[in-house]
Amino acid sequence: MEKLDQQEKRSFRRRLTGKASRKDLLLKIISLCLGTLLWYFVVGEDQVDMNIQVPIEILNLPANLAISNNFKKQLDVTVRGPRSIIQNLKNRNLSRPVDLSTAEPGAIVIKNTKESIPLPQGISVLQLQPANITLTIDRLIQKALPITTVTEGKVSPGYVLDKITLEPDKIVVTGPQTVLNPARSLKTYVINVNNLNHSITLPVHLNLPVEFIDLIGETVVVAKITVKEKMITKTIRKIPVNARESSQSVRIRPHTISVVAEIAENLIRDTPVPAMLFRAYVNANDIQKTQEMPVMVTGVSVPGHEPITIKSHKPLQVRVSPVKKPQPKKQSKKKKAQ
DSSP: OHHHHHHHHHHHHHHHHHHHHHHHHHHHHHHHHHHHHHHIIIIISOEEEEEEEEEEEEEOOOTTEEEOSOOOOEEEEEEEEEHHHHHHGGGSOOOEEEEOTTOOSEEEEEEOOGGGSOOOTTOEEEEEEOSEEEEEEEEEEEEEEEEEEEEESOOOTTEEEEEEEEESSEEEEEEEHHHHTTOOOEEEEEEEOTTOOSOEEEEEEBOOOHHHHHHHOSOEEEEEEEEEEOEEEEEEEEEEEEEESOSSOEEEESOEEEEEEEEEHHHHHHOSSGGGGEEEEEEOTTOOSOEEEEOEEEEOOOTTSOOOEEEEEEOSEEEEEEOOOOOOOOOOHHHHHO
16 A cells, blocks of 8 residues: 555656656747847847937036036947847937036046946947046026127218117126126127118127027027218308288398208208298287397208207397388368369
8 A cells, every 4th residue: 555655656746747847848948039039139130330429418417506618518429239229229319427416616527438328238339439528617607798789881971870779788697607707798790780871670699609609599689770860060041030920010120040050961952942941030919119029940840851950040139120001191282172
């Protein structure tokens, strides 16, 4: 009876061992197939080289610090690997991370190695440039910089460039202390005013140094260019003096005056009789006797020209006398008797 039990136990162990052996064998076969496939894709597939550009990614820079120098923003990398993986690199957001959490003001040299770039398995780096990057760390400040205009050319004859106003006329820039401290102002690109004869408003780009473009980008302001007529001071003679608000005829002596006025040069040029540009008068309402009266002078408003400004006139007063109406003649006594 004991022999029979031992035989059954040995038979059970053989069956169990046989099943385990078959399971191990199956796993080994599957592993071999997977390894073969992996070898094919990684080693057996065509190996190709490709040049890629990997951007520098600045991480954890303290809020009160900034990078003040211009540095190469990307690495030129030559990689080798299976064609399928290499082609997929274009769809991956590769970068070279640079952690500046412990940075302090000063220069930092960043070494770029093959391990600096997180590449997929099976990709090797053949070449990497530049090997080092120098970053100048500086304190971050704010500064309000006025904007100055740069012009060229001359406005049309008879006109003057009165002023140019900018909106905004200053920009607050946040950036490295070493960049902002020397700066006194920002400049526009050249504004051409050649032969301009009217006021205009137009957008103007700022002509920024490279370091400022990095800070504030391409910036546009609005320039309001005011062009006015050239004014000259001129003495105009023989301007007639008229009587206003008079119910009777009057005599004015002298009957003309001279005026010194500020007049647009173009207006004088285009007016054949300059005295026509002025009105001189006296208020002779109910005048009963000869008297001196002040002369009032105004300039005629001409569309398209600057207003005339009266500076002085001579004489300041004129003599105004009422003109008596002629008396009807009396008939003689002989004519009455007849």
